Amino acid sequence: MLLADPSSASGLVFNLLDESLSSVPLTLGNVAAAANPFTNVGLILNPASHQAYPLDMHIPTEITTIGLGSDPIAVALDPATNMALVVDDVDATLTVVDLGVTRSRLSEPQVLEMTPTYTLSSTSAVPLLVAGAGFTAASQIRLNETAIPTTFVSSRELTASIPASFLMPPYAPVRIVVDVENSPTLFSNVRNLLVALPVPVGDSPQGVAVDQDNDRVLVANSGDNTVSVIDISPVSPTFGTVTSLLTVGNTPLAVGVVSRNGMAVATNSGASTASIIDLTTNPYTVPATVSLGSDPTGIGISESLGAAVITNSDSNSISQFVITPATSTVPSGVGVDQGPIAAAVAPDLNYAVVAEATANNATLLDVASGTPVFMDNIPNVSAASGVDYDPVTQQFLIQSSGSNTVVELDPTTLLQTSIRTGIDPTSLAYNFQDGELLTLNSGSSTLSVVDFPALLVRDVLPLSAGTVYAMGIHRRLEFMVVSDPANNRVLLLPLPR
Numbered sequence: 001m002l003l004a005d006p007s008s009a010s011g012l013v014f015n016l017l018d019e020s021l022s023s024v025p026l027t028l029g030n031v032a033a034a035a036n037p038f039t040n041v042g043l044i045l046n047p048a049s050h051q052a053y054p055l056d057m058h059i060p061t062e063i064t065t066i067g068l069g070s071d072p073i074a075v076a077l078d079p080a081t082n083m084a085l086v087v088d089d090v091d092a093t094l095t096v097v098d099l100g101v102t103r104s105r106l107s108e109p110q111v112l113e114m115t116p117t118y119t120l121s122s123t124s125a126v127p128l129l130v131a132g133a134g135f136t137a138a139s140q141i142r143l144n145e146t147a148i149p150t151t152f153v154s155s156r157e158l159t160a161s162i163p164a165s166f167l168m169p170p171y172a173p174v175r176i177v178v179d180v181e182n183s184p185t186l187f188s189n190v191r192n193l194l195v196a197l198p199v200p201v202g203d204s205p206q207g208v209a210v211d212q213d214n215d216r217v218l219v220a221n222s223g224d225n226t227v228s229v230i231d232i233s234p235v236s237p238t239f240g241t242v243t244s245l246l247t248v249g250n251t252p253l254a255v256g257v258v259s260r261n262g263m264a265v266a267t268n269s270g271a272s273t274a275s276i277i278d279l280t281t282n283p284y285t286v287p288a289t290v291s292l293g294s295d296p297t298g299i300g301i302s303e304s305l306g307a308a309v310i311t312n313s314d315s316n317s318i319s320q321f322v323i324t325p326a327t328s329t330v331p332s333g334v335g336v337d338q339g340p341i342a343a344a345v346a347p348d349l350n351y352a353v354v355a356e357a358t359a360n361n362a363t364l365l366d367v368a369s370g371t372p373v374f375m376d377n378i379p380n381v382s383a384a385s386g387v388d389y390d391p392v393t394q395q396f397l398i399q400s401s402g403s404n405t406v407v408e409l410d411p412t413t414l415l416q417t418s419i420r421t422g423i424d425p426t427s428l429a430y431n432f433q434d435g436e437l438l439t440l441n442s443g444s445s446t447l448s449v450v451d452f453p454a455l456l457v458r459d460v461l462p463l464s465a466g467t468v469y470a471m472g473i474h475r476r477l478e479f480m481v482v483s484d485p486a487n488n489r490v491l492l493l494p495l496p497r
Contacts, residue, residue, distance in 0.1 A: 002042035002057060004030040011044045011053065013060045017448070017457055018404035018420040024060050026053050034077035034084060038112055041099050043084045045072045052086060054099060069093055079112060080104055080133030080156065104134035109180040109188035117461055118194035118493070121172035125161040130180060132156065132188065140181050143193075147181060162193075169240060172197040173479060175494040194461070197240050197492040198484075201228040205483040205490055207254035207266075207299075210472040214259060214279070216243075217472065217481050219490055220252035220266050227255060227266050227277065229284065232479060232492065240492060244284050248275035256299035258306050263323040265308045267296035274310060278325050287325040293317040293333065300343030300352050300387070302367065309352045309367055311340035318343070318354060318365065320372050332371035336363045344387035344396060351375070351411050353396040355384035362387070362398050364411055376414060381407055388430040390452070399428045399439065406439060406450070419455050422448040427470040429480065436495060438480060440471055447482075449496045459496055 003012040010023040011030060029048035036042065040058045045051075045068070052072060054063040071090035077083070081104065084097040103110040113131040130141055133156055140147040141160045151159045158180065166176060172195045180188040202221025205228070209218045215233035229244040249268025252275070257264040264277035274296060276288040293312025296319070300309040310319045312333075318340065319333045339358025345351070350368035362378035382402025389396050396409040401424050408417040421428075424443025430436070430452065437450035440463065447463040450456070463482070470483045478495045 002033040002035040002044065002055065004033040004044050006031055011042075011055055011060075011062075013042075013055075013057050015420070017422055017460065019423055020404070020420060022060050024055055024062055026062065027051070031073060032075050034075045036077055036079045036082055036099065038079050039082055039100060039102070041082070043075055043077060043086075043097060043099065045075050045086065047071045047073060052084075052097060054097075066097060068095060080110060102133070103189065104132070107134065108186055109134040109139060109182050111178070111180055111188045111191055114178060114191045114193065116193070117191075118196060118463065119162075119167070120491075121169050121195055121197045122167045123164050125164050126167060128160045128162050128178075128193075130158045130160075130178070132180070134182070134188075135180065136182055138182060142179050142181055143176050145177070167195055169197055171195075173492045173494050175497065192497060194493050194496060198487070198489045199230055199240055199242065199492060200489050201230070201242060202226045202245065203488055204485045205488065206252070206470070206485060208470065208472045208481050208483050208490060209255045209257045209264065209299075209301075210474045210481060211257045211259050211264075211279070212475060214262070215474070215477065216279075217474075217490070218255045218257055218264055218266075218277070219483060220248075220255040222251050222253055222269070222485075225250055225252060225268075227252060227264075227275075229279075230490070232474060232477065232481075234477065246277060246284055246286055248277075248286060249273045249289065253297050254299045256301040256308055258301060258303055258323055260303060261306055261323075263306070263325075265290075265299060265310075265323050267292070267299055267310055269295050269297060272296060272312075274308070274319075276323060276325060276327050285325075288328045290319075290321060290327055292319045298340070298342035298355075300345040300354075302345040302347050302350070302352075304347035304350070305345075305367070305370070307367070307370070309343045309345055309354075309365070309372065311343050311354055313339055313341055316340060318352075318372050320367055320370065322370070334365070334372045334374060336374075337361060337377070341384070342386045342399075344389045346389050346391070346394065346396070346411065348391055349394065349411065353378070353387050353389075353398060353409065353411070355381070355387050355398055357384055357401075360384065360402065362409070364414075378409060378414065378416070380416075385426050386428045388428055390430060390432050392432050392435075397428065397430055397437065399425050401426055404443075406437065417455070419450060419452070421450055421457065422446055422460065429471045429473045431473045431475050431495065433475045438471060438473070440482065447496075461496060
């Protein structure tokens with residue numbers, strides 16, 4: 001969003017993604033502004049200097065200066081043509097300012113917006129609206145390069161229905177590529193439509209864990225004290241269904257899995273315990289219960305150690321133990337700062353990072369010996385709410401809900417780099433194989449898709465779901481799993497691109 005303040009000698013760029021505000025030095029007396037969200041170019045008017053200032057809103061910086069008439073007082077910008085219309089109330093003129101060529105001005109169709117951007121699997125057709133420019137009566141909407149019956153509304157709007165054949169399981173979850181064809185040689189840009197597969201689970205699902213080796217998902221159902229196991233193998237006849245329901249302790253909030261040995265663990269917040277889950281038996285069993293500190297919430301799993309690092313939020317402590325069917329003794333632990341809520345383990349370094357929501361910081365631990373040992377405090381992580389680890393760069397990713405960022409932490413140098421993601425991010429998941437970072441942003445009910453190597457948000461999708469520990473990624477299958485406690489289900493979605 002571009003703002004003009006008559007009392008300020010700057011143009012203001014307000015980022016709706018994370019509520020940050022940037023300024024561009026201009027001249028005192030700016031009165032009107034307009035922006036093109038598809039080109040990230042804006043225009044600010046200044047009647048006092050009789051000028052307009054085109055701005056690159058991404059950097060942000062002034063591009064050039066355009067001389068205008070006596071009193072340029074208002075501006076509107078057409079995002080399709082990238083043309084700005086400037087009204088001068090003294091000269092009684094309307095000036096057209098060209099801010100750059102777009103596809104539609106080159107006789108090519110251009111897709112600007114699409115509704116919906118994601119939908120649930122369905123046995124019925126779903127309406128689709130495509131807005132843009134350069135459409136003709138011959139335009140056809142295509143799904144994965146297959147033309148579907150299209151209604152021409154205007155040169156700016158097309159409508160159609162997505163056939164059920166694109167939406168029905170087991171086709172879902174899937175990513176559908178949408179574009180517009182005007183002729184055999186004229187095509188638009190493409191947009192992605194995500195089709196989610198809803199899977200009913202238990203009451204009020206919270207944490208999810210993805211078993212990368214065995215193609216299953218474990219879900220902690222906090223409302224009925226169970227863990228659901230979902231088959232997500234695309235070749236399985238039970239794909240997308242709950243194949244096992246296990247009773248655990250009171251109010252399970254998080255779940256973790258060690259894929260290589262078929263063991264899992266769920267934290268029972270209401271009982272101050274953890275339930276050991278054996279996935280090697282048929283049927284699956286819960287052979288042991290481990291006593292923990294007060295209000296265990298988050299789990300960090302070490303595949304190399306076969307261990308769990310658990311955050312006890314009310315007792316401000318960390319518990320660590322090896323996950324085996326015989327584990328039942330009180331685990332080793334260490335005290336940390338207030339409100340530890342999430343943890344992640346670097347299996348190659350045997351380090352763990354704990355996010356501490358109340359203390360607004362994080363703690364670095366050495367977990368190699370089997371007993372967590374304090375190494376260092378990581379300050380200034382506002383409302384820390386989640387952690388993940390990137391084995392490629394050997395960096396931890398700490399979610400800072402209070403600053404609308406994810407903090408990249410080098411555990412060796414303790415250097416921090418902030419990545420702006422979304423408003424109040426409360427869950428994160430990282431796919432190190434393609435450098436894709438996802439955050440669920442409860443403040444805006446959106447999902448941010450972040451290019452981690454470039455530190456840039458590539459897309460923002462409307463998606464309202466659970467809060468802490470609500471998301472996981474299957475890297476090989478390129479699925480993400482999002483818990484939806486309001487509807488007692490999880491959503492399987494293809495990874496966005």
